[in-house]
Amino acid sequence: MIDKIVDPEKLRHFPPGGGKIELYWLYTSGKAGNEFFRKLREGKFIAARCKKCGRRYFPPRIFCEFDFSETEFFEISGEGCVEAFTIAKLDLNENPMEEIIALIKLEGTDGRILHLIGEAKDVCIGMKVKPVLKKVDEMTGTISDIKYFKPV
Amino acid sequence: MPAVVGVGYYGFNTNTPDMSWKEIMYEAAVRAYEDAGIDPRRDVDSFVTCAEDFYEGFAIFDEFVPDQLGAVVKPTCTVCADFLYGLATAYMQIESGLADIAVVEAHSKASDMKTFGEIIRHAMDPIWLKGVTRAHPYYFAALEMSYYMNKYCISEEAIAEVVVKNKGNAILNESAPYGAKLTVESVLNSPFVFYPMRKIEIAERADGAIVFVVARDEIARKITDSPVWIKGIGWWSETSSYDTRSFEALYAYKAGKMAYKMAGIEVPVKEIDIAEIDDRFAFKELQHIVALQLAGKFEVCELMREGYFSRNGSLPVNVSGGNLGVGNLLEATGAQKSLEVVLQLRREAGRRQIDCELGVAQCWRYIPTASGAVAVFGV
């Protein structure tokens, strides 16, 4: 009674050819994104502080979303603390996989990063972690320039 | 105050291989117009549909709408959000004097989607989130669950109770495809897919279409003997940023406050008789019950265990079976919630009928959002 057929192709006399939407974009990472990924090549992490209320944003951005005012960038360690985690066992198409994904509170900020956990036998909430970066010549200016976070 | 004067629906099914999305909309519309006793070509002043292009599989969805609703050469618009946002739009059109009778529609043809995970992934921030993992976006809800369980000491058993209750309620709902008789033990023994989330705690997708006919006060009284009044409506968004959001359904609390204030409700837990709330992941039901002020954050687990929210309990929640029993209806989720409340208030809920005069329906905009809407209905 629990498992039901949800794939309509198993039910049709005339399997539709279906259709696909091929969509490609250039996603602009913006001023804050560019600054972050450029600094990351030097092994540095930056965050952004609101000039008005002082809230420290990670991911960095050029404006404060609470009082709509400007921010300034500053350097942080990149280390943080696991706030929540999940062990994911299904990929996008519901095929098996296994990865630990965590919400990490970044030290010296009021923000978070969402990333993978690697080199860890066990993971728990409150665990201290630090980033492991790709080699500079493998970096592409995207979030996967950070390979994962590992226990400190 | 506008009232619901007619409802129609088609579904809900795991699959609808014999009907197109347009045909299920047509079926639901015909039933709603029959229920209200109106002719859409003559009587309806405005039509509102709720749809997301990526869920539909083609662009500019509003262009594909008018014919199947009887809305050709009439004022029509599409709201890119859940049904409850469409209901709010219809409400405002009526209150502003633009329309006397408005129609709201939402549907799900989820079974036509071959790559649901990929589509939801397109809702993730492309710079900071999308490239992190190829895991199914369900992971994002699991992270919120991990955060929520840890912060408020939510037990696995309480979450399992939600699954048992809702799938059990669905057995009495002929329109719910995912009903099942389960025990807390059987749920706890079932496999994890996104630890701490089990597969059985995730609402499977379902197909269906729902249409409401909404009318201005005086007209509602003329059309029907059993108008269901829209007493309050509210919607609210936190932020798209995962770093600044509360991860504890602040959107539902705020949307609820907006709707309660409009309805003149001061103590929801004392005044609300029935609640249909978003449970597309089992933990979300607990979180939303608290956000809607129907229980305290530290007592919700105990109340769930005691059966307070059961069909026979003091404050029945998801008597229809919820999304766990009926299915994930995408943008029609709030429509199914509203439909159940309306049927209950009209005493047309058959074997699952409960005694009620005031009900609340709530939806969340699903992964990865922190947005949602709430409506209060009364007789």
Ligand SMILES: [Zn+2]
């Ligand atoms: Zn600020």
